[in-house]
Amino acid sequence: MTPGTVYLASGMALIVIGIACAVLKRNLLRMVLGFAILDTGVHLFIAAMGYLPGRTAPIADEANMFSDAVTMTLDSTRFVDPVPQALVLTAIVIGVGVTALMLAYVVRLHAREGTLDVGAFRRLKW
Amino acid sequence: MIGRVVTVAVLVGLAVVSWQIVAGGTPAELGDVSRHYVERGVIENRASTLVTSVVVNYRGLDTLGEVAVLFLSVSGVAFVLRRFHGEPSAPPTPSSEIVRTGARLLVGPMLLFGIYIFVHGHLTPGGGFQGGAVIASAVLLLLLAERDRPLPHAFLSWLESTSGAGFVIVGLVGLAVVGSFLANRGVAGLGEWNRLFSAGVIPIVYTLTGLKVGSELATLLDIMMRGERKEGGR
Numbered sequence: 001m002t003p004g005t006v007y008l009a010s011g012m013a014l015i016v017i018g019i020a021c022a023v024l025k026r027n028l029l030r031m032v033l034g035f036a037i038l039d040t041g042v043h044l045f046i047a048a049m050g051y052l053p054g055r056t057a058p059i060a061d062e063a064n065m066f067s068d069a070v071t072m073t074l075d076s077t078r079f080v081d082p083v084p085q086a087l088v089l090t091a092i093v094i095g096v097g098v099t100a101l102m103l104a105y106v107v108r109l110h111a112r113e114g115t116l117d118v119g120a121f122r123r124l125k126w
Numbered sequence: 127m128i129g130r131v132v133t134v135a136v137l138v139g140l141a142v143v144s145w146q147i148v149a150g151g152t153p154a155e156l157g158d159v160s161r162h163y164v165e166r167g168v169i170e171n172r173a174s175t176l177v178t179s180v181v182v183n184y185r186g187l188d189t190l191g192e193v194a195v196l197f198l199s200v201s202g203v204a205f206v207l208r209r210f211h212g213e214p215s216a217p218p219t220p221s222s223e224i225v226r227t228g229a230r231l232l233v234g235p236m237l238l239f240g241i242y243i244f245v246h247g248h249l250t251p252g253g254g255f256q257g258g259a260v261i262a263s264a265v266l267l268l269l270l271a272e273r274d275r276p277l278p279h280a281f282l283s284w285l286e287s288t289s290g291a292g293f294v295i296v297g298l299v300g301l302a303v304v305g306s307f308l309a310n311r312g313v314a315g316l317g318e319w320n321r322l323f324s325a326g327v328i329p330i331v332y333t334l335t336g337l338k339v340g341s342e343l344a345t346l347l348d349i350m351m352r353g354e355r356k357e358g359g360r
Contacts, residue, residue, distance in 0.1 A: 002151065002152075004151060004152035005148060005149075005151055005152070007152075008147070008148040008151070008152065009145075009148045012141075012144040012145070012147070012148055015144070016137055016140055016141050016144065019137060019140070020133075020134075020137050023133050023137075024130065024133060024134075048152060049152060049153070050152075050160075051152050052152065052153070052154070052155075052156070053152075057251070058164065058175070058176035058177055059174055059175050059176065059177075059250070059251065060167075060168055060174050060175075060176065060319075061174050061249075061320065066168075067165075071169060072168045072169050072319060073165050073166070073168075073169060074164055074165050074167065074168055074176075076156055076161045076164045076165050079156075079164050079176065081153075081156055081157070081160045082160065082163055082164065082167075082176040082177045082179075082180050083157075083159065083160050083163065083180060085177045086177050086180040086181045086185060089177065089181055089253075089255065090181070090188060090189070090192050092255075093192055093195075093196055093255050093339075094192060094195055094196075096196075097195055097196045097198075097199030097200070098199065100199055100200070100203050100346055100350070101199045101202045101203055101206070103350075104202070104203040104206040104207050104350070105206060107206075107207060107350075108206050108207065
């Protein structure tokens with residue numbers, strides 16, 4: 001099992017745990033936590049998609065990383081994929097915003113109904 | 127009960143399918159787009175951190191959308207948690223001497239560290255969002271230490287909107303000068319590789335992003351801790 005597979009498997013495990021938590025729990029706070037775990041799993045999975053064994057982080061801070069020092073062309077066989085990392089950077093910020101919004105709704109619902117049990121909110125049920 | 131069984135069955139199915147994806151493993155080589163970004167990133171942007179060069183330059187428009195989503199979610203929280211008339215606010219418990227003294231000691235260095243992170247976004251791991259988050263955690267410490275001190279809402283609101291507008295203006299300058307939104311080459315001097323004053327507009331955009339994210343998250347924390355105030359202006 002290569003490290004890349006371990007990262008992918010951990011990400012997928014976190015995704016399944018997060019979905020299970022969000023779907024099976026009845027407490028609203030735990031459902032929000034489930035979504036947060038799902039978020040983390042997706043981030044780990046996407047970042048692992050760009051993992052290439054034996055390569056370094058995509059930061060060119062040494063002169064010997066150039067394959068052509070005159071034109072400053074970087075040696076592309078030395079770095080992992082920067083695109084998934086950029087995607088995860090975006091996804092983390094969006095995840096924080098969505099979690100904050102969900103928590104705000106939970107606070108409002110608790111103030112209104114006095115409970116966090118999702119079964120108690122029957123107004124939209126048919 | 128039957129719903130629970132069905133849910134668990136679906137989750138097990140999901141786990142089996144995902145195992146097929148995982149067994150495929152990670153790719154062995156960079157894709158074409160990634161290889162272009164890696165090989166030409168330093169030539170085109172002079173930014174040492176290739177992730178920054180993707181986030182701020184190649185996919186800068188996505189970052190503008192991301193900033194907009196963060197703004198919308200903070201506005202949403204402010205709207206949902208606004209205080210209704212006659213609803214009393216719980217009196218804050220005063221924090222201990224240790225927290226207050228520690229906060230006084232730590233808030234300055236934490237703010238400075240956040241600014242360091244977003245100013246060096248093109249040289250080291252980090253950037254506007256990370257620096258903004260560090261600044262917001264300094265504000266959280268301040269809020270925890272002195273529960274009754276009001277944040278300067280007018281200033282935060284001004285800072286947030288000015289830096290957001292600055293981001294768009296930098297993009298429009300690129301559109302006017304070079305002909306593409308958020309262009310880097312030809313707009314500002316790229317400078318020398320691996321220096322603080324280099325990489326063209328990338329440090330400018332990341333500084334603006336850091337200020338915007340920091341002020342937004344600070345407002346968010348303040349709303350969550352004690353509800354929207356009348357002078358909040360939002």
